[in-house]
Amino acid sequence: xxxxxxxxxxxxxxxxxxxxxxxxxxxxxxxxxxxxxxxxxxxxxxxxxxxxxxxxxxxxxxxxxxxxxxxxxxxxxxxxxxxxxxxxxxxxxxxxxxxxxxxxxxxxxxxxxxxxxxxxxxxxxxxxxxxxxxxxxxxxxxxxxxxxxxxxxxxxxxxxxxxxxxxxxxxxxxxxxxxxxxxxxxxxxxxxxxxxxxxxxxxxxxxxxxxxxxxxxxxxxxxxxxxxxxxxxxxxxxxxxxxxxxxxxxxxxxxxxx
Numbered sequence: 001x002x003x004x005x006x007x008x009x010x011x012x013x014x015x016x017x018x019x020x021x022x023x024x025x026x027x028x029x030x031x032x033x034x035x036x037x038x039x040x041x042x043x044x045x046x047x048x049x050x051x052x053x054x055x056x057x058x059x060x061x062x063x064x065x066x067x068x069x070x071x072x073x074x075x076x077x078x079x080x081x082x083x084x085x086x087x088x089x090x091x092x093x094x095x096x097x098x099x100x101x102x103x104x105x106x107x108x109x110x111x112x113x114x115x116x117x118x119x120x121x122x123x124x125x126x127x128x129x130x131x132x133x134x135x136x137x138x139x140x141x142x143x144x145x146x147x148x149x150x151x152x153x154x155x156x157x158x159x160x161x162x163x164x165x166x167x168x169x170x171x172x173x174x175x176x177x178x179x180x181x182x183x184x185x186x187x188x189x190x191x192x193x194x195x196x197x198x199x200x201x202x203x204x205x206x207x208x209x210x211x212x213x214x215x216x217x218x219x220x221x222x223x224x225x226x227x228x229x230x231x232x233x234x235x236x237x238x239x240x241x242x243x244x245x246x247x248x249x250x251x252x253x254x255x256x257x258x
Contacts, residue, residue, distance in 0.1 A: 002218060002257070005122045009133050013091040016136060018122045019082040021211070025075040030066045033092035035085040035143050037108075037115035038062045040211055041162060044076030048102050057159065060207070061198030063111035064104040065096065065143050072102075081211065083115045085139065095140050105146045109198035114139045116246060124248040157182045158196060161189075165201075169208045170232040175201065209233060210242050217255050224251045 005018040021040060038058050047053045049070045058080075066072060068089060087096070097103075105111070118135045121127045161181050165173065178201055179189040194200050199207065212231040216222060222230070228239035228251075236251075243251050 007122060007127060007129075007132060009129070009136050010091070013088040014136055014140075015086045016118060016122065016132065017084040017086070018119055019084055020079075021081050021215070022079045023077050024079050027071070027073040029071040030068050031086075033068055033087040033089060033096065034064075034066045035087070035139060036064045036066070037083045037111050037139070038080065039083060039112075039115060039119060040080035040207075041166075042076055042080035042082070043078070044074065046072070046074040048072055059106070059162070059197055060204070061107050061109065061112040061196075062104055063108040063143060063146065064102060065099065065146055066102045067099050070102055081119075083118055085136065087140070096144050097146075103146050107194075107196045107198045108142065109194075111139060111142045112198040114142065120246060120248045123254075125253075158193070161193070165205060165208055169205060169212065170230065172232075173201075173205060205232075206242055207246075209239075210246060213239055213243075213251070214247075214254065217251060218258050224255070227251075 002020045004020065007016045008014075009016060038060050040060060042056070042058045044056055045053050046056050049072070053073065056074075114135050118132065118139070121132045121135065161178055164178065164181050175186045175190065178193075179186045182189045182192070184192070190201065193204075197204055209231045213227050213233070216227045216230065217224070220227075224239070225236040228234075228236040231239070233239040233242070240250055243249060243254060247254065
C-alpha cells in the first residue's frame with residue numbers, strides 16, 4: 001500500500017500531501033489552515049466542528065477550506081485518494097478569506113484539474129518543484145474565491161449512477177445507459193454530471209478504472225495485461241496511456257514502487 005507523499009513548498013509556507021486510499025478514523029482540531037480536494041469518491045461518517053456525526057458521500061471535485069481550530073472528525077472503512085494542503089497562518093491570511101468554519105465548493109472543475117496535476121507531479125520519480133509551486137499557488141487562488149459554505153444537495157439519482165459505474169466499470173458503458181439510470185436524457189445527464197463532479201462521465205470512468213488498476217498493481221502480482229482487461233481498459237497499451245497521462249509513469253514504473 002502506498003504511503004503519504006509530501007512536499008514542502010514556497011520556503012515552507014505550505015505543505016502538499018497526497019493521502020492514499022486507506023481505511024481511517026481521525027479526530028483533530030485543524031492545527032493549520034488547510035485546503036483539501038477529493039480525488040476519489042469517499043463514503044463514511046464525519047462531524048465538522050460539532051459532536052453530531054452524519055453520513056457523508058463525497059465525490060471527486062470537492063474543494064474544502066478548513067481554518068485553524070475547527071475540529072474535524074472523519075471515519076471511512078475504505079477512504080479515498082485525497083490531496084491536502086497545509087498553509088502557514090500568515091501566508092493563508094494574506095491569500096485566503098477569513099472564515100470561522102469550513103467552507104467548500106462542490107464540482108469545482110478547476111480545483112480538480114489542478115489537484116490531478118499535483119498528484120501527477122508528486123508521483124513522479126523527480127517532481128518538478130517549479131511546476132508544483134505553480135499548481136499550489138493556483139489552487140490557493142481558486143480557494144480564495146470560494147463563496148459556497150454548504151454542500152449542494154445532490155439528487156439520489158446521481159448516487160445510483162455512481163453505484164452503476166462502481167459496479168460495472170470493467171464493462172463498456174454508454175451515455176444512454178447512464179442517462180437511463182439518472183432518469184433524464186443524455187444531454188441533461190452530461191451537463192448535470194459534469195457540473196456536479198467536475199469531470200465528464202467518460203473522464204470519471206477512466207479515473208475509476210485507473211484507481212482500480214493501481215490497487216491491483218499495488219496488492220497483486222497479476223500480469224499488467226490481465227489487470228488492464230480486468231479493470232475495463234481495451235488493452236495494456238490503453239492502460240499505459242492513462243498511467244502516463246494522469247500519473248506521469250508507466251504501469252511497470254508504478255509497480256516498481258511496491
